[in-house]
Amino acid sequence: MASIEKRRFKSGVRRRIVYWDNGRRVVTSWVDWNVREAEGEKRRIEAELRIKQDQQKVGPLGRRKIRQLTVSEFLEFFREERMNEVRVGDLSIETLKRLVYAFELFKGVVRDKNMNEITTEDIELYQQVRSKEISARGANKDLINLKTVLNWGKRNRVIEWNVWEDVELHKVSKKLPKFYLPDELDKIESFLPEGLRKFAFQVTKFTAVRRTELTRIRWKNFRGNFEYLILEKTKKDFERSVPINYRLQEILIRRKREIRPGGEDLIVPVGPDTITKWFRSAEKEAGVYMRGNAVHILRHSVGVYLASKGSALNEIAQILGHQTLEMAKHYSQITKVREMATIQGLYEKEKVVTFLSPNEESGDWEDSLN
Numbered sequence: 406m407a408s409i410e411k412r413r414f415k416s417g418v419r420r421r422i423v424y425w426d427n428g429r430r431v432v433t434s435w436v437d438w439n440v441r442e443a444e445g446e447k448r449r450i451e452a453e454l455r456i457k458q459d460q461q462k463v464g465p466l467g468r469r470k471i472r473q474l475t476v477s478e479f480l481e482f483f484r485e486e487r488m489n490e491v492r493v494g495d496l497s498i499e500t501l502k503r504l505v506y507a508f509e510l511f512k513g514v515v516r517d518k519n520m521n522e523i524t525t526e527d528i529e530l531y532q533q534v535r536s537k538e539i540s541a542r543g544a545n546k547d548l549i550n551l552k553t554v555l556n557w558g559k560r561n562r563v564i565e566w567n568v569w570e571d572v573e574l575h576k577v578s579k580k581l582p583k584f585y586l587p588d589e590l591d592k593i594e595s596f597l598p599e600g601l602r603k604f605a606f607q608v609t610k611f612t613a614v615r616r617t618e619l620t621r622i623r624w625k626n627f628r629g630n631f632e633y634l635i636l637e638k639t640k641k642d643f644e645r646s647v648p649i650n651y652r653l654q655e656i657l658i659r660r661k662r663e664i665r666p667g668g669e670d671l672i673v674p675v676g677p678d679t680i681t682k683w684f685r686s687a688e689k690e691a692g693v694y695m696r697g698n699a700v701h702i703l704r705h706s707v708g709v710y711l712a713s714k715g716s717a718l719n720e721i722a723q724i725l726g727h728q729t730l731e732m733a734k735h736y737s738q739i740t741k742v743r744e745m746a747t748i749q750g751l752y753e754k755e756k757v758v759t760f761l762s763p764n765e766e767s768g769d770w771e772d773s774l775n
Contacts, residue, residue, distance in 0.1 A: 406424060406425070406450075406451045406454055407422050407423065407424035407447045407450050407451050407454075408422070408423050408424070408447075409421070409422060409423075409443050409444070409447055410422075410423055412435065414435070416437070416599070416600070417437060418437075419435040419436060419437050419438070420435070420436060420438045420443040421433045421434060421435050421436065422443070422446055422447055422450055424450055424451075424454065426454065433446075433674060434663075434664045434674075436600070436601050436674065437598070437600040437601055437602075438601075438675075442675065442679060445675070445676060445679065446674060446675060446676075448492060449492055449676055451492075452489055452492030453492070473519060474519070474520050474563055475517050475518060475519055475520065476511075476512050476515060476516075476517050476518060476520060476523075477512065477517050479520050479558060479563055480505070480508055480509065480512060482563070483504075483505070483508065483554060483557065483558070484501075484505055486561075487501050487504070487557075488501065491676070495617060495620075495621065496617065496677075497616065497617060497676070497677040497678050497681070498678050499678065499681075503550050504550050504553055504554050506550075507547045507548075507550035507551045507554065508550075508551060508554045510531070510535065510547060510551075511527075511531050511551050514527070514530055514531045514534055515527045515530070515531070520558060520563055520564050521564060521565050521566065523555075523564070523568060523569075524568055525568045525569065525571055525572060528548075528551070528568065528569045528572045529572055531547075531548070531551065532544060532548050532572060535547050535548070545574045548572070548574060549574070551569075552569050552570075552572075555569050582702075582705040582708070582709075582735055582736070583695050583697055583702050583705060584702060584705045584706040584708075584709045585693065585695075585702060585703065585706045589691070589693040590610060590703075590706065592691035592692070592693055593606070593684070593687045593688050593691045593693060594606055594607070594610075594687075595691070596686075596687040596690040596691050597683065597687045601673065601675070602683045602687075604656065604660055604672075604673070605619065605673045605675075605680055605683065606683075606684060606687075606703075607653065607656050608622075608653065608656075608657075608672070608673070609684075609700060609703050609704075610703060610706075610707070611649070611650045611652065611653035611707075612634060612647050612649070612653070612707075613647075613703070613704045613707035613708065613724060613725050613726075614634075614636065614647070614704075615700070615701075615704065615726070616677040616680050616681060616698075616700040616701075617677050618636055618726075619673055619677070619680060619700075620671070620673060620674075620675065620676060620677050620680070621636075621637075621671075622634065622636070622671065622672050622673065623670045623671055623672065624661065624670060624672060625670070627649075627657065630654070630658075631649055631653075631654045631657045631658060632648070632649055632654070633646055633647065633648055633649060634646070634647040634648075634649055635647075636726070645723070645726050646723075647724055648724070657672075660672070677700075680700060681698065681699060681700055684699035684700055684703070685699045704725060705736070707724075707725065708721055708725055708732070708733065708736035709736050711724065711736070712733070712736040712737040718730045718733040718734065718737065719733075721733040721736060
């Protein structure tokens, strides 16, 4: 259905994908993919084409019996349907593995009954079992993942009633998010080769988009002369407007000029897992490795710097796409050490502003599953 073409440029070897869509020949722009990345993009495009050709598919038992799935049948249905999203880049394979793992644990707790027979007591039993086996924080993550799977089932008409919203998470103390210092960001960027990888890092650094959001951005999503970015499909399923920094505007304009007319519509035509590998590899080479999702730590960095500049909590929440102000409050807590440094330098000619090093913080922080 699709083929890979290769050409050598002065900057190195680049590849592109050629495929047919509804009788029309489509050619992507030349990208500095290696062989594995090009094959992955080819599979993503082929999966997207298959989804277009099979829009009526609803599950292994067909539309009429969709609400009669058992727990085991639903698990297979969920895995198969979400795998298509992985192939087109709308979901990372890491996230899918976490969701499937949580539901497999749930399947081991309840008997294999109809999905519409699941009760609040089943969810609470699952929570109790997990709390005995792991920490309260870990049990909360498993419950959040399970609720994500069940909410997907309700949206797809497999489950009729919402019986899990009343089950509350364990109350645990949240630790401050990790973030990169400015010089660490510069180091990471310096280890990314020129081209798509560095471009993806720069877009993330200036917009704080999630990796799945990054892979969905199209050139048409920018407004004016690259003054605003409109994210139509986000984690919370609501549209978000992100103002563009003037330096990123220049980068976007240059990048757009490099792409030939009719080329790739996506600004970063790769899957979310590929982006994570790029950033993680550069992070390790730069010697600033932190445990956790490299893309998400980059998001936290934006939140910390916005708070350090005195941005209002609602502004931070809007830019980063948080529905509540709770996460923005955590960013502002980190800047308290900055305020102390500022007052100590009162009336001095040069004020030295310090940041709390993220290496001094223990534990993990995760406010998103992507």
